[in-house]
Amino acid sequence: MIGAEFWQRLRTPPDTLMLEIGAGGELLVAKLRALLSLVLLGLPLLNILTGEYSPAEGTAGLLGALLAIAFSQLWLWLARPPRRLRWLPWLTTAYDITLTTLVLGLLLRDSPAAGLNSMVVWAFYLFAILMTALRNDGRLTLFAGGLAILQYGTLAALVFALVDSPERLTSIDYGTARLSTVLQRELLLAIATAITATVVFRMQRLVELSGNDGLTGLPNRTLLVHRFPSLTDGARTSGCSLSLCLLDLDGFHRVNDEAGRAAGDRALRHVVQILQQGLEPHDWLVRLAGEEFVLVMPVPAGRAWERMDALRRELAASPFRPASDAAPIRLTFSAGIACWPHDGPDLSQLLRRADLRLRQAKLEGRNRVVARER
Template identity: 60%
Template sequence: MLRPDAGEVMESRSAREILAAVLARPDEVMLEVGAGGELLVARLRVVIAALLLVLPLANAVSGGTVRETLIGLGGAVFVNVFAQVWLQLARRRRRYRWLSFATVAFDVTATTAVLIVLAFAHLPAALNSMVVWGCYLLAIVLTALRGDGRTTLFAGALAVLQYGAIIAAVFAFADSPEHLLSSDYGAVTPGPQVQRVMLLVIATMITATVVYRMQRLVEMSGTDGLTRLPNRTWLLHRMPRLLEVASEEDGSLSLALIDLDHFSRINDEAGHHAGDRAIRHVVEVLKGMTERNERLVRLGGEEFVLVMPQPLGTAWERVDAIRRVLGQRPFDPERGNLEPLRLTFSAGVAASPHDGHDLSTLLRRADRRLKMAKREGRNRVIARDG
């Protein structure tokens, strides 16, 4: 049976489904990717903020007024100070869920604040300063690096609302058309302002689409195609954070490496299609037994990992109970005269901090115990070294 490729899956979604996906909270892998993106944005912000210091000097050299130069310099210094603050917060190991929204609000509002100050100095400058207005576009586009569509839509909506308010205020405070004319900035008219608002909307839509594509690609790279379970990629990205949280809370995190016993006989006797159905049967049983705070991961073939926020002894009891239930629910190959097959598994369990503090160490310990279970006759769970 042919499965649609990634492009076909994404293109088949309706606009409403895409919007819902963008508005939804990203999965844990995407949040980890987004945390790295936030740090990258913070570093870029520092570089951009440093470059902004050059703009007031360029304005002064090109014949700009002293007031405009001082306004630009003050705004650049303000942005540089906060850029360092955001960078330090982004570098911390602890993930602040509000940080992305706070920095997006800062990027957009700082642009608005500079435009407001320019308006007090020279009314047309507030709406025809393309360099400052372009910072709205930068703020929107940079949200793509965070991998969270909610921040993109937030940035776009905030930019449109704030810039729209500036447009309304400038036209309201202009006593006559002459006040909207400038030898430096040209004439301020409604048409170009509406176009700029539309450009902000378009930039938001394009950036949100890019984020959506990124989210779907990351989701598919971290999801097993047959069972829709998280896969090895998910485990590699997510486990460090789970171990970190367990350590911060002085808790335990156990990992069970599960391997189905004699699984090749199903492929040999009933065919690979039946083997796929048998894998899905096992996943259905295992998922039915796992609790909400536990995660079942498929490493590949007939090998799985069960992640449990529990100490070693409790984890062993959980996995052994799952083993017994699976043995009581035979798989029906539905082919020829084959009788329902009783499926069993062997498992090795390791826990942090008792057996190690990183994924690699825990997997090695669990694999060693899994091999012991195989040698001792299979269909058993071992949580201690012999």
């Protein structure tokens, strides 16, 4: 059911590609937050220029704006590359919601009606919820919406419980604070959360389709390009090597020619199954294109060669059978290995070096792994 899939996906932690995109989204949110903070500072100044300055509202707005500007610079600094702090979106989202509540609380000191009915300040709840869509994490959207509903509801409950005079709930500028108005705004927050969550759900589906291979279920080139910088960052931090193995199936076109396209698709899934059985926890297998794959391993080139050669022998010893009554087809691959950072500082240079060694393996008779030029 679509409804079950929707809620299940929202509650599920995002995959690697979504986290990478979300890191860029957090930086974009930080820049928007810094801009909105400057706009927020302009509101009390605008009231002064137009002669509509209210001491209580002006003080609350000014303090809130200054606080927002100071923290926005901190969040912007933390969001800049190469930092990828997974807790940062949660902290900044809680900050966005709570800062709005604090400004409303400052307005309450002079006028309870202003604290509950100020649409300009209350709208920042909506901005905080909508900005979670840029992080591509449905859990964050639900968290933002739930926190906004809880904090605004708590604020309203305290006002109605502590204000002893109905006259204090009325303001010339903000009207009368009513329970029905509060409930309507709580409903608007829930609607904004649902709409934003739907946007996140659609984004996740689109990214999933663009970042994964439909036939084998493996990550594709798009995901490799997005994730590789974080893999090198992790290798740099831990001080380990990173080997990129480019492998291509030998003479695979004959499977399609002899057994048909459908059998060729099953043969590719057979190859992936054999390769996956030999993977270790931190290995990463990617289908690059056609019958070409990339295997990234956090090991030196020598160890990568040993493991790739073992996978080569395992595949050669596990022939593919197109049908129950058909003769088995022996599948092999050739591979070239490049090691970061010795063979190149980025993905394109490593792929180029691995491709040269793959070509050498093909020229030397195929069904072999080459880790260095001869």
